[in-house]
Amino acid sequence: MKLSTNMVVQVLGTLGQTINAFMDIIPPKYKPIAAAVIGTIQLWSALLGHKSNPDGTPATEAYKATPRIPSILPILLCLILLGACMPSLQAQDSPKIGAFGLAYDDLNKPNLAGWGALAIPVAPRTLSYTDYDVSPVSTGGQFALGKIRLQYSIRTGAAFQLKTLKPGVTLYGLGGAGLSADSLTLVGSFSGGGFLDIAFGKGWGALIIVQEEKNAVTGAHFTPRIGIRKAL
Numbered sequence: 001m002k003l004s005t006n007m008v009v010q011v012l013g014t015l016g017q018t019i020n021a022f023m024d025i026i027p028p029k030y031k032p033i034a035a036a037v038i039g040t041i042q043l044w045s046a047l048l049g050h051k052s053n054p055d056g057t058p059a060t061e062a063y064k065a066t067p068r069i070p071s072i073l074p075i076l077l078c079l080i081l082l083g084a085c086m087p088s089l090q091a092q093d094s095p096k097i098g099a100f101g102l103a104y105d106d107l108n109k110p111n112l113a114g115w116g117a118l119a120i121p122v123a124p125r126t127l128s129y130t131d132y133d134v135s136p137v138s139t140g141g142q143f144a145l146g147k148i149r150l151q152y153s154i155r156t157g158a159a160f161q162l163k164t165l166k167p168g169v170t171l172y173g174l175g176g177a178g179l180s181a182d183s184l185t186l187v188g189s190f191s192g193g194g195f196l197d198i199a200f201g202k203g204w205g206a207l208i209i210v211q212e213e214k215n216a217v218t219g220a221h222f223t224p225r226i227g228i229r230k231a232l
Contacts, residue, residue, distance in 0.1 A: 042156065
């Protein structure tokens with residue numbers, strides 16, 4: 001699968017997950033089915049992209065990349081749609097969750113990355129989420145803030161409540177698929193792991209996330225995260 005095709009599928013899938021999560025176009029009882037179907041399509045696309053060079057040839061064949069910086073249009077489209085969906089948040093019965101924090105990134109210097117996420121309950125004990133990572137890099141990257149070069153990744157997936165360890169402390173498992181980029185390529189990526197949700201009260205809480213991501217550019221790498229979440 002060509003990089004451009006995988007990118008279109010992943011962007012449309014992310015937008016579809018966002019619409020499904022934050023709008024009442026689909027009846028509530030069918031939202032989990034829609035999230036599963038969209039996620040399966042994204043997973044299939046990411047798997048094919050993982051096994052292919054950006055031009056669509058098999059990854060086992062030699063490929064010479066042409067240096068270029070991928071567009072950040074996918075991120076902008078997602079953010080624009082999320083902004084458009086925000087007024088409808090209060091119309092939903094279940095609380096939505098916004099979160100942000102820091103991640104340890106062993107692939108880049110400095111090793112700290114920022115992340116943010118939006119999630120919505122779509123079924124009992126199940127959350128549909130979209131998260132974003134932004135990492136500073138010494139060279140390459142997709143865009144710049146002043147003299148700081150930045151690269152991004154975006155994923156969508158599901159989190160499942162596994163066990164309430166004690167009042168206010170809940171263990172979740174999670175898994176997702178999406179896009180990961182460096183200065184030359186934009187490829188499909190997979191992630192999986194789990195997290196602890198520690199409630200503070202009044203909708204606030206802390207998140208401790210243990211996650212592994214795999215893509216064709218970096219292979220598998222471990223990314224621990226900490227953050228703050230808030231019911232919206």
